[in-house]
Amino acid sequence: MSLYLKISKIIKKALIDSSAPLDCNPGIKKSSSHQTSDYQVNGIISIAKKMNIDPHIFSKKVIKNIKKKDFYEKINIIESGLITINLNKHWLEKEIEVMFSCSRLNIYKTTKPKTIVIDYSSPNIAKEMHVGHLRSTIIGDVLARVLEFLGHKVIRANHIGDWGVQFGLLIAYLIEKKINNEKKISLNILDLIYQKAKKKYEENKNFSKKVKNYTFLLQKKDSFCMKIWKNIVNITIKYNQKIYKKLNVSLHQKDIKGESEYSDMLDPIVKDLIQKKIAIKNNGLSLIYLKEFKNRNGETMGVVIKKQDGSFLYSTIDIACLKYRCQVLKADRVVYYTDSRQEQHLKQITIIAKKAGYIPKNVLVEHHIFGMVLSKNKQPFKTRTGNNIKLLTLLDKAVKKSIKIIKEKNSNMSQTELETYAPIIGIGALKYFDLSKNRSNNYVFDWDQMLSFEGNTAPYIQYAYTRIISIIEKSKLDNSNILGEIYLKKEIEKKLVIKLLEFEETIINVSKYGKPHVMCLYLYELSSIFSSFYETCTILFSKKRKIFISRIKISLLTAKVIKKGLNLLGIKTIKKM
Numbered sequence: 001m002s003l004y005l006k007i008s009k010i011i012k013k014a015l016i017d018s019s020a021p022l023d024c025n026p027g028i029k030k031s032s033s034h035q036t037s038d039y040q041v042n043g044i045i046s047i048a049k050k051m052n053i054d055p056h057i058f059s060k061k062v063i064k065n066i067k068k069k070d071f072y073e074k075i076n077i078i079e080s081g082l083i084t085i086n087l088n089k090h091w092l093e094k095e096i097e098v099m100f101s102c103s104r105l106n107i108y109k110t111t112k113p114k115t116i117v118i119d120y121s122s123p124n125i126a127k128e129m130h131v132g133h134l135r136s137t138i139i140g141d142v143l144a145r146v147l148e149f150l151g152h153k154v155i156r157a158n159h160i161g162d163w164g165v166q167f168g169l170l171i172a173y174l175i176e177k178k179i180n181n182e183k184k185i186s187l188n189i190l191d192l193i194y195q196k197a198k199k200k201y202e203e204n205k206n207f208s209k210k211v212k213n214y215t216f217l218l219q220k221k222d223s224f225c226m227k228i229w230k231n232i233v234n235i236t237i238k239y240n241q242k243i244y245k246k247l248n249v250s251l252h253q254k255d256i257k258g259e260s261e262y263s264d265m266l267d268p269i270v271k272d273l274i275q276k277k278i279a280i281k282n283n284g285l286s287l288i289y290l291k292e293f294k295n296r297n298g299e300t301m302g303v304v305i306k307k308q309d310g311s312f313l314y315s316t317i318d319i320a321c322l323k324y325r326c327q328v329l330k331a332d333r334v335v336y337y338t339d340s341r342q343e344q345h346l347k348q349i350t351i352i353a354k355k356a357g358y359i360p361k362n363v364l365v366e367h368h369i370f371g372m373v374l375s376k377n378k379q380p381f382k383t384r385t386g387n388n389i390k391l392l393t394l395l396d397k398a399v400k401k402s403i404k405i406i407k408e409k410n411s412n413m414s415q416t417e418l419e420t421y422a423p424i425i426g427i428g429a430l431k432y433f434d435l436s437k438n439r440s441n442n443y444v445f446d447w448d449q450m451l452s453f454e455g456n457t458a459p460y461i462q463y464a465y466t467r468i469i470s471i472i473e474k475s476k477l478d479n480s481n482i483l484g485e486i487y488l489k490k491e492i493e494k495k496l497v498i499k500l501l502e503f504e505e506t507i508i509n510v511s512k513y514g515k516p517h518v519m520c521l522y523l524y525e526l527s528s529i530f531s532s533f534y535e536t537c538t539i540l541f542s543k544k545r546k547i548f549i550s551r552i553k554i555s556l557l558t559a560k561v562i563k564k565g566l567n568l569l570g571i572k573t574i575k576k577m
């Protein structure tokens with residue numbers, strides 16, 4: 001159980017024993033750094049007010065009713081009636097020993113695993129991934145890693161855009177230009193072909209007819225079209241998998257379940273929705289009016305699910321997909337990572353799927369929206385010519401920049417070390433910079449900041465880690481068998497241990513809201529506290545052996561927490577920097 005929960009439970013019990021309502025919220029909060037206490041009971045004043053009791057008198061009563069006495073050293077009531085708590089060092093020593101001796105750092109593992117589908121990355125086929133795919137890919141991956149670590153069954157869903165009119169375009173163009181060995185085409189050529197085909201489609205009626213025909217044939221699973229389609233899909237997948245590998249993102253080929261895989265469900269779904277009187281037919285269109293959505297003129301908006309020409313839409317596929325996730329995969333929670341432009345779309349399909357009874361009542365459908373990546377002039381981050389910046393270009397640049405920085409810092413690194421470390425540092429910095437920002441907001445892309453060794457950055461934390469590892473190595477102790485206990489002598493040691501004990505609640509918070517910046521901030525604070533500990537406390541040259549052992553144990557635990565924390569963010573650590 002996390003430190004926060006432990007304290008909350010003890011105080012809640014005392015509150016209830018002092019006649020507070022059963023559902024009262026003690027509102028336990030960490031005291032701010034300039035205060036002398038460790039925690040405070042923020043909820044107490046409002047509970048007292050509701051109960052019509054003077055907060056001071058009530059707080060006294062609550063303190064008297066605390067049955068468990070060993071966890072605090074001091075409990076005070078300040079003027080307003082607020083209770084402040086100073087944790088007991090011996091209690092913390094025991095708690096941290098448990099964390100130290102447990103292979104999973106005493107982080108709870110659920111006994112009731114939930115099935116959670118996480119829809120992330122999900123790029124469209126025949127296009128190179130660009131900066132717009134970064135956030136979905138790496139933030140979604142953190143949630144997947146965190147939930148899996150907590151013991152849940154995570155289904156990674158790479159819902160690639162591999163169906164629809166864009167294939168009609170490509171097929172028509174490839175056939176027209178007699179390009180019949182499309183297997184050999186690289187993705188950037190395919191991307192260019194797509195642009196050209198699209199232009200032609202808009203300008204040339206004859207060509208647009210052909211496109212429609214090929215799209216139709218593909219939807220009917222015509223074998224000739226399917227063969228070309230499959231090749232195009234494979235070219236893209238191969239390319240994307242390389243990017244995921246570079247990014248250290250845990251999406252594999254088996255996690256791909258693209259739009260095309262739901263194609264057989266679409267017609268029956270449209271029929272079902274009509275039969276259930278959720279959808280109506282109008283001029284050959286099948287559509288759904290949702291009173292929840294109004295257009296600019298205040299009229300109820302319609303969601304088209306089947307067009308006159310018999311083709312289906314992005315929404316139809318997503319309704320089918322959600323049904324599949326709930327009914328076949330038996331998801332308890334479905335989380336989507338797409339930017340805010342798809343907010344309305346996802347709301348609509350969720351409402352429709354609910355109305356149709358495809359989503360059981362207790363299933364949570366969440367849309368984790370994220371902001372945009374901006375350039376320094378606060379405009380969307382694009383190339384000088386106004387195109388999207390390719391993700392691969394960004395990754396290569398990150399590695400190049402980190403090589404330069406490593407060479408400046410540590411000129412005696414071997415070429416092999418440089419080649420191993422540069423991607424870890426460069427791409428780690430790029431990922432961390434993004435993950436450290438609250439996903440709800442836009443952020444400004446800045447190479448200098450992300451690669452800085454100061455502040456809330458990956459290099460700062462990776463460097464802190466290498467320093468700790470070097471201390472531990474110098475101690476010559478056998479990490480797997482350190483005999484001796486942890487003693488908390490100085491205030492900074494206590495502060496560090498409290499921070500280590502907060503690792504569990506940090507992970508839980510990330511798992512609830514899918515906000516990795518909470519973990520980044522935690523790791524940054526932990527590394528900073530460690531740095532103060534290192535400056536204030538003698539570690540390797542402690543006069544007393546038991547203090548030496550205790551401090552090495554604390555250091556080792558800090559290193560383990562940093563490594564695990566970064567691992568949950570999909571960022572690697574290194575031993576040398």
Ligand code: ARG
Pocket residue numbers: 119121122123124159160161318321336338
């Ligand atoms: N392929 C879409 C795009 O690039 C994102 C898909 C998100 N997932 C979903 N189930 N709609 O915008």
